Amino acid sequence: MNETQPTAEELSQHSLRTFKGIEVGLGQADPxxxxxxxxxEQYPGHLILVQAGKFLHGYDRSAYALAILKKYQLKLVGTAAEPHIRVGFPVGNFKRRLWTVVEEFGIPYAVALGTLAIGRTIYVSSQPTGNSQVLESVLPNVIADVIDDLKQRGEVNKAAAQQLLTNPDNTSFQLKTKAKELDLQLLQDIIKMPRDLRATYGENLRVCIGRILRGAMAYGLEDNKPQLLKSISADVDMLKHYLAQAPRLNGLKLAFEHRAGLAVELGKLVGGLIRLQGVQP
Structure with missing residues (x-):
C-alpha cells in the first residue's frame, strides 16, 4: 500500500493557524x-505562576485558588484529552499582586520569569509563615468539576449564539446593546483624555463608534442588511485598529484590554450575522 505525503504547499494551505485576538480554545496543547x-512538583503547596509573554499564567490548582480568593477569571485551555484551567495577569509588579495572597491566606508562591530562549529565573516567596497546606486542599476532582463546568458553559454559549442568530428581533436588540455599551465606555474614556489627545485620537474614536452605533440602530429597518453589516464590520475593524494604538500613546490611560474585548465581541456578532445573511435565500 502506497502512502502519499502532503506537499509543502498543501501543508501550508491546510495547516491550522491561530491569530492574535482569536482564541482557538480546546484543541491546542499549552506548553x-x-x-x-x-x-x-518541585514546590508543593506553592502558588505556581509562569511567564508567557507579558503575562503570568497560573494553571489548575493555582488558577482555581486565584479565581476563588482573588476573583480572577478562569479560562479553559489545552487539548480535549488534557484540558487545563488557567488565569493570567500582567507580569509587572507581580510581587505586589501576590503579596496579599501571602499576607491574607498564608499561601507561598513560586514565579518563573523569562523564556525558553533566555532561560527562566524562579522567584520563591520568603514568607516564613507560608501555609503550604492550603493549596493541597484543592483536590484533583475539584479541578475536574470546574473543567466540566466550563465545557458545559461553552456548549450553552454556542447554543445561545445559534438561537440569537436565528431570531432577528433579538439579534437587533443585542446588536444595539453591545454597540451602546461600547459607546458609553469609550465616551467615559474620551472625557478623561488630555485635551490634545481628545481632539485627535479621541475624535477618531468618536467618529468610528458613531458610525457603528448608527448602523446598529438602523439594522432592524434596513432592507439591504448584508451591505449594512459589512459597513459596520469595517468600522469595528477600524475601531480595533485605533484601540491597538492606545498602549503606544503617551499620557493616555485607557482600559485597552476591556475596550478591545467589547469590540471583539461586537465584531463576532456582526460576523455571525453576515454569515447568516449569506446562507439565507
Whole structure:
C-alpha cells in the first residue's frame, strides 16, 4: 500500500493557524502548563505562576485558588484529552499582586520569569509563615468539576449564539446593546483624555463608534442588511485598529484590554450575522 505525503504547499494551505485576538480554545496543547506542573512538583503547596509573554499564567490548582480568593477569571485551555484551567495577569509588579495572597491566606508562591530562549529565573516567596497546606486542599476532582463546568458553559454559549442568530428581533436588540455599551465606555474614556489627545485620537474614536452605533440602530429597518453589516464590520475593524494604538500613546490611560474585548465581541456578532445573511435565500 502506497502512502502519499502532503506537499509543502498543501501543508501550508491546510495547516491550522491561530491569530492574535482569536482564541482557538480546546484543541491546542499549552506548553506553559507542562512547565507549571514540573514547578508544582518541585514546590508543593506553592502558588505556581509562569511567564508567557507579558503575562503570568497560573494553571489548575493555582488558577482555581486565584479565581476563588482573588476573583480572577478562569479560562479553559489545552487539548480535549488534557484540558487545563488557567488565569493570567500582567507580569509587572507581580510581587505586589501576590503579596496579599501571602499576607491574607498564608499561601507561598513560586514565579518563573523569562523564556525558553533566555532561560527562566524562579522567584520563591520568603514568607516564613507560608501555609503550604492550603493549596493541597484543592483536590484533583475539584479541578475536574470546574473543567466540566466550563465545557458545559461553552456548549450553552454556542447554543445561545445559534438561537440569537436565528431570531432577528433579538439579534437587533443585542446588536444595539453591545454597540451602546461600547459607546458609553469609550465616551467615559474620551472625557478623561488630555485635551490634545481628545481632539485627535479621541475624535477618531468618536467618529468610528458613531458610525457603528448608527448602523446598529438602523439594522432592524434596513432592507439591504448584508451591505449594512459589512459597513459596520469595517468600522469595528477600524475601531480595533485605533484601540491597538492606545498602549503606544503617551499620557493616555485607557482600559485597552476591556475596550478591545467589547469590540471583539461586537465584531463576532456582526460576523455571525453576515454569515447568516449569506446562507439565507
Amino acid at each position: 506553559i502548563a507542562t512547565i507549571a506542573a514540573k514547578l508544582e
